[in-house]
Amino acid sequence: DTGVSQDPRHKITKRGQNVTFRCDPISEHNRLYWYRQTLGQGPEFLTYFQNEAQLEKSRLLSDRFSAERPKGSFSTLEIQRTEQGDSAMYLCASTIGLADTGELFFGEGSRLTVL
């Protein structure tokens, strides 16, 4: 499978716990994006990476959220001290970069439920 993969697909946690999601983009893609999608809404941009550099962060990304892409390949999104409002689908997407067609390729998402 050469698509974008995300792990875990589902995570249930108690309020106050930390959670980490992983995204493996398509191998030749150097841009990687994280989005959050709540029920009945479209995805909202969180942050993106060009290779290992985090180039932009949304105001939605509070200081409890941190994202990394240490070697320019896979990325992790960590949420510390989770709150019930963090319950959402976290989507990862990738694209090839400057030569791209504008299209983003999405993973199936990681659904977070905070109890």
Place this chain on the structure above:
Amino acid sequence: AQTVTQSQPEMSVQEAETVTLSCTYDTSESDYYLFWYKQPPSRQMILVIRQEAYKQQNATENRFSVNFQKAAKSFSLKISDSQLGDAAMYFCAYRSGRYSGGGADGLTFGKGTHLIIQP
């Protein structure tokens, strides 16, 4: 900042009929892309069709076509010969072009339209 508006939370169509989903957007940029993405239940989001703003010709992909009205900032999706497999959430999305400055480099999405196909 760019915004994307989908005014139809839900649409229903009979199988084999044609349906049009509406989308409007707001931008001050001249270079951008517009997309329609499909998100089936519990499945990943996939691209249906894309349109570059500099192209006047409307994009077409098999049964899917768009009506791109740049001056009106309107980008509707027409699905012909609707099939049961077309049932999904459809999201209209905007992305700044390569030569547009500033802003997030990702997609700005509308809230989506839930498309129901009646057998």
